[in-house]
Amino acid sequence: MTTVSSSKTASATGTRRKPLLSFSQIWNMSFGFLGIQFGFALQNANVSRIFETLGANVDEIPVLWVAAPLTGLIVQPIIGYFSDRTWTRLGRRRPYFLAGAILATAALFVMPNSPALWVAAVTLWVMDASINVSMEPFRAFVGDNLPSEQRTTGFAMQSFFIGVGAVVASALPYLLTNWFGVSNEAAQGVIPDSVKWSFYLGGGVFLLAVLWTVFTSKEYSPEELQAFGDHAEHQPAEATFPGSEPYLKNGRRQVRNGLIATGIGAVLTFIFLSRGLDKQLLIFSGMIVIVGLLFVVAGLLQRGGNARNSFVTIVNDLENMPSTMKQLAVVQFFSWFALFAMWIYTTAAVTSHIYGTTDTTSKAYNDGADWVGVCFAAYSLVSALVAFAIPVLARKTSRRVAHLICLVCGGLGLISIYFISNPNLLILSMVGVGIAWASILSVPYAMLAGALPANKMGYYMGVFNFFITIPQLVAAALLGFIVKSVFGGQPVYALLVGGISMILAGLLSLRVDDKDDIHVDEIGLK
Numbered sequence: 238m239t240t241v242s243s244s245k246t247a248s249a250t251g252t253r254r255k256p257l258l259s260f261s262q263i264w265n266m267s268f269g270f271l272g273i274q275f276g277f278a279l280q281n282a283n284v285s286r287i288f289e290t291l292g293a294n295v296d297e298i299p300v301l302w303v304a305a306p307l308t309g310l311i312v313q314p315i316i317g318y319f320s321d322r323t324w325t326r327l328g329r330r331r332p333y334f335l336a337g338a339i340l341a342t343a344a345l346f347v348m349p350n351s352p353a354l355w356v357a358a359v360t361l362w363v364m365d366a367s368i369n370v371s372m373e374p375f376r377a378f379v380g381d382n383l384p385s386e387q388r389t390t391g392f393a394m395q396s397f398f399i400g401v402g403a404v405v406a407s408a409l410p411y412l413l414t415n416w417f418g419v420s421n422e423a424a425q426g427v428i429p430d431s432v433k434w435s436f437y438l439g440g441g442v443f444l445l446a447v448l449w450t451v452f453t454s455k456e457y458s459p460e461e462l463q464a465f466g467d468h469a470e471h472q473p474a475e476a477t478f479p480g481s482e483p484y485l486k487n488g489r490r491q492v493r494n495g496l497i498a499t500g501i502g503a504v505l506t507f508i509f510l511s512r513g514l515d516k517q518l519l520i521f522s523g524m525i526v527i528v529g530l531l532f533v534v535a536g537l538l539q540r541g542g543n544a545r546n547s548f549v550t551i552v553n554d555l556e557n558m559p560s561t562m563k564q565l566a567v568v569q570f571f572s573w574f575a576l577f578a579m580w581i582y583t584t585a586a587v588t589s590h591i592y593g594t595t596d597t598t599s600k601a602y603n604d605g606a607d608w609v610g611v612c613f614a615a616y617s618l619v620s621a622l623v624a625f626a627i628p629v630l631a632r633k634t635s636r637r638v639a640h641l642i643c644l645v646c647g648g649l650g651l652i653s654i655y656f657i658s659n660p661n662l663l664i665l666s667m668v669g670v671g672i673a674w675a676s677i678l679s680v681p682y683a684m685l686a687g688a689l690p691a692n693k694m695g696y697y698m699g700v701f702n703f704f705i706t707i708p709q710l711v712a713a714a715l716l717g718f719i720v721k722s723v724f725g726g727q728p729v730y731a732l733l734v735g736g737i738s739m740i741l742a743g744l745l746s747l748r749v750d751d752k753d754d755i756h757v758d759e760i761g762l763k
Contacts (some may be wrong), residue, residue, distance in 0.1 A: 255384040255457075265453040266382060267394040269334055272446025274402030275439040276341050276368045278617065281580045282407045282610045283432055284348075284361055289585075289597050291354040308366040310706040313373040317699025318551055320374050321324035321692060328456035330374035330381065330695070337371030344397060347442035349433040371447060373702065377695035380686045381457060388686050389631070392679040393624045400443075400621025400671075408614035409435035411607040421603050429603065461577055462692075463720055474476055487553070488539030491532045498529030518715035524707075554693065555700055556660035561688040562701065564749040565681050569704035572644060572677050577712040578735030579651060579670070582720070584609045585728040591660050608660050612667045616650075619671025620678070637746050640680045645741030647673020651736030655729055673739060684751045 258266075316333055323329050344364035351357035379391040410431040413419040421431040502525030509518045535552035558566075584606050589595050592605035631639040650669025657663060682701075689697045716731050724730035 258383060262454070263383070263387070263391055263394050266450060267375075267391065267398055268284075268453075269338075269371070269447040269450035270398040271402040272391040272400040272443035273368060273372050273375070274340065274617075275406040275442045275446070276345060276364070277341045278403035278406035278613065279345065279409070279436055279439045280361070280364060280368075282584075282613045283410065283435070284357075285348065285581060285584050286606050287333065287340065287351065287357055287428055288425075288431070291351065291357055291426060293354055300625040308362055308369060310703060310710070312366050312369040313702035313706075314551060314555075314696060314699035316370055316373045316381070317377060317695035317697070320377065321695040324459055327451065329459075330378045330456060331451045333374045334371050334447050335451050337367045337369070338444050340367035341371060342440040342444045343367075345443065347435045349436045351428075351429045355665065357486045369702075373699050374695060376682060376698040376701075378454075378456075379682075379692040380689065380698070381462070382454075385687055389679070391684040392682045392686075393628055396627075396675050396678040397621050400617045400619075400624060400675065402446075403617030404614045404621065406435070406439055406442075406614075407610045407617060409438060409610070411614075413613050414607060421607055422598075422600065425598050431607075450565060466646055484542075488536040489542075491536030491552070491556075492540070493536075495529045495532030495534075495536060499526050499533065499720075502526035502528075502529060514611045514718075518714060518718055520710060524710055524714075551696070554696060555703075558697070558700065559688040561750050562685055562697065564591045565685055565701075566704040567683060568640070568706045568742050568746045568749065569701070571738045571745065572673075572708075573705045574708035574712050575651065575735035575739035575742070576674075576677070577709040578716060578731045578738070581712070581716065582728040582731040582735075583612070583654075586654065586732055587612075587660070590655075590727070591658060591663075605660070608663070615664050616667035617669035618674040619668050623672055623675045623681065627679060631680065634749050636680050636684055637749055640676050640746040641673045641743040643676030643680075644739050644746065648736040648738075648740035648743065651732050651739065653736075654732050657727070661737060684749060 283562065320330050320333055323332070325332050326337070341364055344360055344367055348357065348360045348364060349358055375395065379388055379395070383391045410421060410429070413431045413434055414421040419431045419434055423429040502522045505522035505525065507520060508514075509522060535549050538549050585595075587609050588602050588605035592601045594601045594605070596602055627639055627643065630642070634642075646669040648669075650666040650673070653666045653669070654663065657666065682698075685697075685701060686694075716734075719734070720728055720731050721725060750751045
């Protein structure tokens with residue numbers, strides 16, 4: 238394996254344009270997302286069910302889910318950073334697709350056989366880490382291989398496969414039970430066979446779909462990428478030498494701000510512990526402490542003249558994101574807070590609010606949980622169907638307005654669940670969610686891709702995942718406390734909060750500067 242020098246990539250001066258790819262080429266390079274979404278959909282629709290079956294209380298579920306977003310927060314930027322600098326016989330992104338798929342498939346086989354709650358929680362961590370290893374480079378893959386005029390189509394194709402994969406995977410337990418007679422009931426503490434076989438099938442599809450992309454797609458070599466003029470105007474200048482005054486000044490500032498953040502997090506932790514507040518709040522204060530300490534370490538390294546290591550580069554680039562990325566970050570926060578509320582609480586909300594039971598061994602509970610899988614399949618089907626309509630809507634209005642319209646549809650869909658008593662009507666709610674989902678998976682990435690320097694595409698696409706995972710961590714820290722303390726343990730109110738959050742995200746999308754001429758400095762030092 239060889240690595241690609243950042244400075245060499247930054248010095249690209251070629252004026253060639255990337256050639257347009259055919260429909261089949263875009264299809265092949267996106268096909269792996271079908272498998273990735275099989276993994277995510279099975280996780281989203283069934284992990285809360287597995288946790289409850291293994292003895293978790295409804296207000297404990299968000300804490301158990303923390304592993305998933307926390308893993309993505311750590312893994313994606315690291316994978317993006319190193320995939321930007323890697324070249325092997327399989328290319329720069331494809332080795333990560335393949336390694337993640339192998340590990341994720343193994344975790345999918347283990348999860349439904351977890352003998353205890355802690356085993357399921359650990360397996361979720363491994364599974365989510367592996368899925369993230371596969372998923373992150375796919376976003377950069379579009380930026381690497383497609384010219385700017387085809388990127389919206391490329392991300393729409395990914396959305397299509399995400400929708401198709403999620404339709405089948407989310408509905409698998411229901412289909413296996415109602416079409417093939419596989420039991421969806423089991424003794425207390427045992428995962429039903431319908432769930433087990435869904436995970437087995439999902440693991441196989443995950444691996445095969447990623448293998449298809451690995452062996453039917455090509456990647457441009459570092460030399461070819463340097464020859465393309467795409468994003469040449471965005472390439473960062475050479476970094477100031479380590480130990481220079483700009484680095485020293487930047488280091489002092491990071492140490493100061495990091496100490497302030499660490500202090501705030503420590504004070505909040507003390508308050509939460511001394512007052513005996515819900516332990517889930519410690520996730521929130523702990524996040525602040527960890528971020529503060531990371532900035533302190535980066536600052537100390539720069540002050541000590543050790544500014545060219547990967548860790549400092551990652552922290553500095555995080556601070557100096559393109560302005561479009563910062564604006565999209567706020568939109569992503571409220572969008573994904575809503576989605577995480579839905580994934581955590583839909584099963585508990587539907588089974589208790591509509592089916593009238595919290596007994597995980599009852600037929601009513603398992604029927605309701607299966608129907609949630611069908612509902613998730615429905616929003617994924619809608620997403621697949623409308624994926625290619627969103628670029629048309631964006632051309633007639635703008636990408637910002639199109640995103641607003643889609644997110645409002647999703648927010649109203651989540652809010653409507655509170656007013657439903659007939660489970661069949663949940664399909665209508667999921668239509669709105671599916672429209673929002675299709676847009677969330679494509680429009681922000683299409684707006685972002687043109688604002689990123691080509692030699693940091695993978696890293697910044699990984700960093701963009703922060704604004705998916707941070708709201709999930711916040712949701713995990715706060716939603717359980719809110720549901721228990723404010724809403725009397727009624728999970729349906731979490732869906733109301735999610736709906737309002739999604740509508741707010743739509744309104745904030747109008748503030749995004751959707752343009753391609755954003756410049757990023759090497760370390761952002763003026």
